[in-house]
Amino acid sequence: KTEKTWWKEAVVYQIYPASFADSNNDGLGDIPGIVSKVPYIKSLGVDTIWLSPIFASPQHDMGYDISDYRSIHAPYGTVEDVQGLIDELHANQMRILMDLVVNHTSDQHAWFQESRSSRTNAKSDWYFWRDPKVDSKGNRNEPNNWKSIFGGSAWHFDESRGQYYLALFLPSQPDLNWQSEQMRQATYDDMRFWLDRGVDGFRIDSMNLMSKHPDLPDGKVVDDEPYQSGAEFFASGPAMHDYIREMRRGVFDHYDAMTVGELGFTKDEFSVSQYVAKDRKELNMLFTGDIVDMDFGPDGKYSRDDFHPSKIRKITDLWQTAMPKFDGWNTVYLDNHDSGRSLSRYASDAPQHRATAAKMLATYLLTLSGTPFMLAGQEIGMANLGKEYGPDAYIDVEGKNHYNAVLKARGGDESQMQDVMTELQLKARDHGRLPMQWDDSANAGFTSADAKPWMTINQDYVKWNVASQLDDGASVLSYWKQMLVLRKQYNDLLVYGSYEAVPESTTGEDVFAYKRSSAETGESAVVFLNFSDRAQRIPASKFRGYSVLCSNQGSSGVEDDHVSLVPFGAVVLYDRRRD
Numbered sequence: 001k002t003e004k005t006w007w008k009e010a011v012v013y014q015i016y017p018a019s020f021a022d023s024n025n026d027g028l029g030d031i032p033g034i035v036s037k038v039p040y041i042k043s044l045g046v047d048t049i050w051l052s053p054i055f056a057s058p059q060h061d062m063g064y065d066i067s068d069y070r071s072i073h074a075p076y077g078t079v080e081d082v083q084g085l086i087d088e089l090h091a092n093q094m095r096i097l098m099d100l101v102v103n104h105t106s107d108q109h110a111w112f113q114e115s116r117s118s119r120t121n122a123k124s125d126w127y128f129w130r131d132p133k134v135d136s137k138g139n140r141n142e143p144n145n146w147k148s149i150f151g152g153s154a155w156h157f158d159e160s161r162g163q164y165y166l167a168l169f170l171p172s173q174p175d176l177n178w179q180s181e182q183m184r185q186a187t188y189d190d191m192r193f194w195l196d197r198g199v200d201g202f203r204i205d206s207m208n209l210m211s212k213h214p215d216l217p218d219g220k221v222v223d224d225e226p227y228q229s230g231a232e233f234f235a236s237g238p239a240m241h242d243y244i245r246e247m248r249r250g251v252f253d254h255y256d257a258m259t260v261g262e263l264g265f266t267k268d269e270f271s272v273s274q275y276v277a278k279d280r281k282e283l284n285m286l287f288t289g290d291i292v293d294m295d296f297g298p299d300g301k302y303s304r305d306d307f308h309p310s311k312i313r314k315i316t317d318l319w320q321t322a323m324p325k326f327d328g329w330n331t332v333y334l335d336n337h338d339s340g341r342s343l344s345r346y347a348s349d350a351p352q353h354r355a356t357a358a359k360m361l362a363t364y365l366l367t368l369s370g371t372p373f374m375l376a377g378q379e380i381g382m383a384n385l386g387k388e389y390g391p392d393a394y395i396d397v398e399g400k401n402h403y404n405a406v407l408k409a410r411g412g413d414e415s416q417m418q419d420v421m422t423e424l425q426l427k428a429r430d431h432g433r434l435p436m437q438w439d440d441s442a443n444a445g446f447t448s449a450d451a452k453p454w455m456t457i458n459q460d461y462v463k464w465n466v467a468s469q470l471d472d473g474a475s476v477l478s479y480w481k482q483m484l485v486l487r488k489q490y491n492d493l494l495v496y497g498s499y500e501a502v503p504e505s506t507t508g509e510d511v512f513a514y515k516r517s518s519a520e521t522g523e524s525a526v527v528f529l530n531f532s533d534r535a536q537r538i539p540a541s542k543f544r545g546y547s548v549l550c551s552n553q554g555s556s557g558v559e560d561d562h563v564s565l566v567p568f569g570a571v572v573l574y575d576r577r578r579d
């Protein structure tokens with residue numbers, strides 16, 4: 001039986017600082033803006049916030065390129081402002097997670113400036129520096145064939161050292177060399193700086209990239225492109241677990257800090273267990289990328305494989321049944337700042353379905369075992385930018401790099417880009433970063449009417465905003481609040497209960513259904529989720545006598561031996577053993 005802890009019972013609300021609330025009308029969200037919304041966040045029924053990076057940064061990757069971990073990006077505020085936010089949250093019995101980006105820094109970080117200055121300085125090995133590979137014709141080449149996650153080679157030549165440095169993301173995000181004991185200790189000091197100020201834990205960015213194969217071997221060649229993934233040599237490398245244990249013993253354990261590792265490239269049950277099995281004493285929980293990759297095709301993010309309900313069933317089944325085997329814990333999430341909105345990708349934002357579909361996804365997130373993470377705006381059914389927005393509406397570096405690379409390969413012909421636009425409309429990171437839609441005033445109440453917002457505001461805000469949903473008992477927002485109350489009320493069952501899938505042979509392929517049971521309280525719940533735009537009728541005689549705990553369909557649709565679901569319908573049945 002799993003031990004009960006606060007972080008298992010938490011519900012986390014992700015805030016993208018640039019896009020939440022602007023207090024000084026410069027068009028960019030900020031810390032005082034977030035403070036002003038603490039009562040709203042509390043009223044939702046969530047108890048923890050996760051802030052994407054707010055630290056000093058040249059903002060080449062929206063703050064995931066940090067130049068100083070101990071100061072705050074000036075337009076967002078100051079360290080004092082952040083202290084005010086921490087204190088305000090704590091005064092309201094809420095907690096705060098920060099984003100810990102220590103796989104890489106900005107090239108503007110003092111550490112990198114020093115490291116690149118010579119081959120002999122004290123920080124010369126804090127990053128990955130390698131001599132060029134010189135070929136038979138005397139040409140200078142990259143040390144290996146690894147491809148950057150944002151495109152092109154992962155290696156960049158630096159004139160002052162006459163060497164290449166490794167950067168798995170942007171050229172301005174050099175990877176830190178975790179083999180350096182001094183470098184590790186310096187990042188631990190930065191972590192303590194924030195934990196000492198009351199931060200309750202970290203979401204650890206690109207966590208499993210911190211240990212690379214020490215020889216940095218060439219990646220497996222799978223096509224005739226000049227650069228190859230190489231992930232088999234830079235993800236979950238040989239010292240990964242040593243680093244995490246050192247971090248936990250040396251830092252996190254002294255503060256009861258909550259840890260959520262972002263785990264890319266590592267997908268199999270055994271490898272995942274090594275991070276979160278209780279007896280390993282490493283991380284509390286993980287984001288496995290598979291849930292935001294369900295519509296990625298064979299050539300990566302911007303190639304297509306249509307979403308199908310069987311995919312979410314498979315991934316959910318895998319982790320819900322795996323975690324109890326090794327007494328591990330996991331997150332439950334569908335959205336983050338790196339993806340399109342799940343509503344638009346995995347359900348439907350079509351006007352006739354949007355509210356129902358958003359509530360169905362909320363039902364999924366809040367009835368599974370694991371710590372739910374929601375992205376600000378999810379509670380009002382915020383959606384992707386529609387097809388009326390052209391390439392200029394998209395400003396994120398990942399999507400732009402992809403668009404420009406394809407455009408170049410096609411000889412610069414803009415009329416040939418429809419397929420790329422279709423993928424951006426589904427998956428671009430911009431959708432997860434849209435300014436929060438507070439009300440129907442100009443600029444959605446995110447910033448003043450005369451300010452210039454830092455990025456596109458989705459014009460559907462006129463209808464889809466917080467103010468219009470607050471007093472409407474049938475709104476998406478009201479449904480989220482009700483579900484969050486239920487999750488707390490049925491904590492033993494919904495947080496800690498066991499999980500069993502209802503077989504696809506019973507539900508049909510479009511409906512995902514599962515049963516949660518608590519041996520402790522004798523309660524069970526059965527959750528039916530219709531992931532299609534067609535009505536469904538599911539045999540349910542096994543659940544005769546169950547009552548309806550909640551539903552997103554006006555009339556519940558429960559008969560003696562069937563559950564009827566409207567398109568994107570969701571029904572949760574409930575029973576308490578009476579013996």
Ligand code: TEU
Binds near residue numbers: 205264338398
């Ligand atoms: O993302 C890590 C990561 O692996 C990304 O490639 C992610 O899969 C991609 O953005 C999906 O489109 C983290 C952050 O979440 C992301 O915002 C940063 O850009 C990245 O690290 C670099 O710090």
